[in-house]
Amino acid sequence: MGHQVLARKWRPQGFEGIVGQEQTVQSLRGALEHNRLHSAYLFTGTRGVGKTTLARIFARCLNCTASGRPSPDPCGECPACRGFAAGNFPDLIEIDAASRTGVDDTRELLENALYPPSMGRYKVYLIDEVHMFSSSSFNAMLKTLEEPPPHAVFLLATTDVQKVPPTVLSRCLQLTLRPVPEKLISAHLADVLGREGIAFEPGAIEEIARCARGSIRDGMTLTDQAINFTNGNLGADPVRAMLGSLDRGVVAGLAAALTARDAERALALSEQIGASGDYLLALEDLMGLLHQAALMQLTGAGIDPAGAHRQAVVELSQRVAPEMLQLLYQIALLGRRDLELASDLRQGFEMLLLRMLAFTPHSEQALASPAPDSGVSDPAPSTPGAEPEPPPPGSEPPPAAEPAAEPVPEPAPRAAEPVSEPRRAAESDPQTAPGTPLQAGRSTVQAPDAATPASSPAAADRQQRIAELRQTPVVRTLAEHFGLGDEHIRLSDDEGLGLD
Numbered sequence: 154m155g156h157q158v159l160a161r162k163w164r165p166q167g168f169e170g171i172v173g174q175e176q177t178v179q180s181l182r183g184a185l186e187h188n189r190l191h192s193a194y195l196f197t198g199t200r201g202v203g204k205t206t207l208a209r210i211f212a213r214c215l216n217c218t219a220s221g222r223p224s225p226d227p228c229g230e231c232p233a234c235r236g237f238a239a240g241n242f243p244d245l246i247e248i249d250a251a252s253r254t255g256v257d258d259t260r261e262l263l264e265n266a267l268y269p270p271s272m273g274r275y276k277v278y279l280i281d282e283v284h285m286f287s288s289s290s291f292n293a294m295l296k297t298l299e300e301p302p303p304h305a306v307f308l309l310a311t312t313d314v315q316k317v318p319p320t321v322l323s324r325c326l327q328l329t330l331r332p333v334p335e336k337l338i339s340a341h342l343a344d345v346l347g348r349e350g351i352a353f354e355p356g357a358i359e360e361i362a363r364c365a366r367g368s369i370r371d372g373m374t375l376t377d378q379a380i381n382f383t384n385g386n387l388g389a390d391p392v393r394a395m396l397g398s399l400d401r402g403v404v405a406g407l408a409a410a411l412t413a414r415d416a417e418r419a420l421a422l423s424e425q426i427g428a429s430g431d432y433l434l435a436l437e438d439l440m441g442l443l444h445q446a447a448l449m450q451l452t453g454a455g456i457d458p459a460g461a462h463r464q465a466v467v468e469l470s471q472r473v474a475p476e477m478l479q480l481l482y483q484i485a486l487l488g489r490r491d492l493e494l495a496s497d498l499r500q501g502f503e504m505l506l507l508r509m510l511a512f513t514p515h516s517e518q519a520l521a522s523p524a525p526d527s528g529v530s531d532p533a534p535s536t537p538g539a540e541p542e543p544p545p546p547g548s549e550p551p552p553a554a555e556p557a558a559e560p561v562p563e564p565a566p567r568a569a570e571p572v573s574e575p576r577r578a579a580e581s582d583p584q585t586a587p588g589t590p591l592q593a594g595r596s597t598v599q600a601p602d603a604a605t606p607a608s609s610p611a612a613a614d615r616q617q618r619i620a621e622l623r624q625t626p627v628v629r630t631l632a633e634h635f636g637l638g639d640e641h642i643r644l645s646d647d648e649g650l651g652l653d
């Protein structure tokens with residue numbers, strides 16, 4: 154039973170027990186040592202990085218009576234310290250703004266800040282997820298913050314600082330907590346398990362630390378689960394099974410398939426990932442692999458600590474062009490952000506893989522096939538009456554979904570009509586627009602494509618497809634990332650999108 158609550162049992166009582174967050178700890182210690190105290194602090198950071206833990210320690214430091222003044226090293230013996238350890242110090246008022254329902258209660262609590270503490274030196278308000286406060290609660294708090302009584306300290310914590318009103322922000326000293334690096338998490342878990350006398354394989358806690366994604370609390374919770382799952386003997390294999398972690402070989406295979414442009418194989422591996430693991434983890438593994446390969450190309454040495462990917466890294470770094478690695482990484486990075494928006498993860502993940510297969514940096518494309526350059530720059534008009542296709546996950550709906558609803562910018566001359574600017578002309582068959590200058594600085598000259606004149610359905614389809622692809626945020630972001638203008642984006646022979 155004791156191992157059920159590792160996170161609580163091993164919650165640090167002083168700054169020395171905090172994992173990571175050196176900067177924040179340093180500035181809080183400094184403030185205590187030099188007695189430069191503010192009346193409000195805002196701890197920001199993702200979940201489980203230690204915001205409330207740090208705030209509680211700070212509250213304890215403010216109130217420890219051992220030295221007659223606030224101390225960065227609370228004694229652990231005085232009534233205040235004992236009250237904190239037992240969780241019943243009367244002048245620490247904790248409010249969870251996310252779960253608080255009685256708004257009036259909150260207001261009353263906050264208005265009580267004017268009265269002096271009953272036992273401690275400071276009356277400390279620890280308000281978690283403060284961005285969830287109602288406006289009346291914020292107002293009650295602001296009243297106190299505007300003219301703070303000397304004995305009141307507000308410790309606010311939030312995962313979403315954007316939602317905290319500027320009037321509150323401007324009165325707070327802001328402390329930003331970072332995700333905890335994997336190495337520190339696994340070292341901490343090893344320490345805790347050692348003290349608990351629980352056997353573990355290093356690989357097991359490395360897997361847990363990876364899944365914790367920067368959160369000490371998640372790491373501890375997963376460790377609790379692993380202890381239960383493995384009956385207190387944390388072997389790497391059972392822990393991996395529990396975490397639904399992937400055999401890294403699958404991800405290495407995926408990277409190979411993507412860079413070899415083998416769609417069938419990539420989708421087969423995606424299915425395997427869906428059956429045995431976690432798409433998000435797979436994506437992060439893939440990104441790790443690409444990162445290592447890119448590093449190896451530049452420095453001659455990857456730094457994968459576990460070395461599990463080593464062979465795949467070497468292989469990728471030798472076989473794949475640096476731009477391709479960058480491109481895949483960028484798509485994965487953006488895709489990870491958007492994956493949660495997909496209606497289901499599998500669909501989102503597959504679309505992501507297809508997107509990776511759809512793009513080719515120009516350097517590679519030139520080698521593969523001399524694609525005719527369509528030179529498109531403006532979104533092609535959608536054919537009137539055509540059903541707009543559903544956008545890929547994460548993209549915005551196409552602006553001209555209803556043909557009649559909004560005027561499309563630059564309304565839509567078809568190829569036969571006169572064209573008003575060079576880029577529009579280049580979009581159509583050059584034979585129908587003689588004398589139109591091709592893109593400046595282009596090295597490849599466009600070959601007239603006799604099989605698909607611009608007026609044919611195939612050409613219209615093609616332009617439609619370009620327009621759809623170009624509307625996706627990922628294309629815009631990629632173009633921005635590589636510093637490319639619209640004119641550098643075009644469709645290749647195999648329906649992939651090319652970047653020059």
Ligand SMILES: [Zn+2]
Binds near residue numbers: 217218227232234235
């Ligand atoms: Zn004390």
